[in-house]
Amino acid sequence: MDKRSESQKRQKTKAAVCVAIIGLLILVYGVRTYQKNELLLSKSTVKSAQSSDSENQASKIYVQVTGAVNQPGVYQLKNDSRGIDAVNAAKGLTEEADGEAVNLATKLKDGQKLNIPTKTQTQQNQSxxxxxxxxxxxxxxxxxxxxxxxxxxxxxxxxxxxxxxxxxxxxxxxxxxxxxxxxxxxxxxxxxxxxx
Structure with a gap:
């Protein structure tokens, strides 16, 4: 009976060791998979943040507004902005401005200079x-x-x-x-x- 119980004890011990080893392997595999997924996720988050930043930069243009506007200067505008957007950014036309001399519906380009002449300048140029x-x-x-x-x-x-x-x-x-x-x-x- 002792031999039998000793044999059963050994088998139970072997089974427990096998279960422990299998559990350990599953745990290690799970941790590695989790770490891999976390790394992939963090890389994709960084890439999407970088592409979002570059898209935001690409969707902006800089336009210099000069002449008869209230606040001449260089303004950052959306990529699809028009002349009127640049004038609004420059706080509008002055009283002397000839708003008819410039097509304010024109789509702007990066680096463009938009000059708003005065009515006097337009008259002089027309003469x-x-x-x-x-x-x-x-x-x-x-x-x-x-x-x-x-x-x-x-x-x-x-x-x-x-x-x-x-x-x-x-x-x-x-x-x-x-x-x-x-x-x-x-x-x-x-x-x-x-x-x-």
Whole structure:
């Protein structure tokens, strides 16, 4: 009977050891899996936070507002902002501002300069397409005056007139690059000869 009970004791001990080993293995595996999942989760959280930050940065633009506004300066705006948003950021137009001279519905680009002229400046520019410095005002110049610029023939002069008729006055000379068939190369040739 002693041998039998001793044998049963050994079997129970072996079974307990096996159960303990299996339990330990399950515990170790569970801890490792948990740690792996935590690491993956933390990496994905960091990535999503980084992509969210970069999306926020990409959805912002900076625009300089000058001229007849109450608070000229550089403003951070949403990526899809229009001229009116920039004017509102600059606390609105002054009493002397000629709000009709600039197309405030124009979509803005990062780094753009939006200049709001006064009514007096608009009248002076309209009286002559050529400014005192001998440059051509691309907002008021006639087709013939535009054709005096290097590389600007009859077709491009008409394209400039059509563009400003459709979109309103240019707020910065570099905006002439938005005109069909006027790129960086041609702009470099004429940039010192044009004004707004």
């Amino acid at each position: 002559s397409g050529t400014t005192a410095a001998g440059t051509i005002n691309i907002n008021t110049a006639s087709k013939e005056e535009l054709m005096t610029l290097p590389g600007i023939g009859e077709v491009l002069a008409q394209n400039i007139i059509d563009y400003r008729t459709k979109n309103g006055a240019f707020s910065d000379p570099s905006e002439i690059k938005n005109v069909n068939r006027i790129g960086d190369k041609l702009y470099e040739q004429i940039k010192d000869r044009i004004a707004v």
